[in-house]
Amino acid sequence: AQSVAQPEDQVNVAEGNPLTVKCTYSVSGNPYLFWYVQYPNRGLQFLLKYITGDNLVKGSYGFEAEFNKSQTSFHLKKPSALVSDSALYFCAVRDPNQAGTALIFGKGTTLSVSS
């Protein structure tokens, strides 16, 4: 069965410092991986995805993520955090061998950036 783990409930960083939000997955074969962000009382916003190709993918708002097949990880990164990055971040996976476009989400990681 597909699953996604986000091992940290909360990540705290200071503004200007680099940030990493961790994600590991369990899917047979080559998964499709996604990151979403959720601000209070809002729906989810798509940040980036890995389908194939370069292991480092770039997305919205300066975020990037690195796909590591041997470690089954897809960590979200940003070189310099902003206070406005504070939000709830979700990693999600889709098995391309299964029909449909539904996603399996991790539990989410709250990112708190202090000024």
Add this chain to the structure above:
Amino acid sequence: KAGVTQTPRYLIKTRGQQVTLSCSPISGHRSVSWYQQTPGQGLQFLFEYFSETQRNKGNFPGRFSGRQFSNSRSEMNVSTLELGDSALYLCASSLEVVSHEQYFGPGTRLTVT
């Protein structure tokens, strides 16, 4: 292009009642999925519709049902509401391409008293 819209945004119901939530996908998107978000369980997949047919279903009781219309708009219904059904219900739409991302609506906040 307009985003995914969901109505109503907020809803308060009493145990035992039923509720219907509506979702209009992004124009051209024919795949619609529904998710339940709660603090304890996180985001859980309810079901997915494509071309008016349910394609996938999550692990929820039969009280949760849905449908999709020919214009791709979708509704989900919850019958015999329980307190535990209180949640944010999110609708997402995407193109019918497995590599395509889903785009989410703002959600409907359902409170069951």
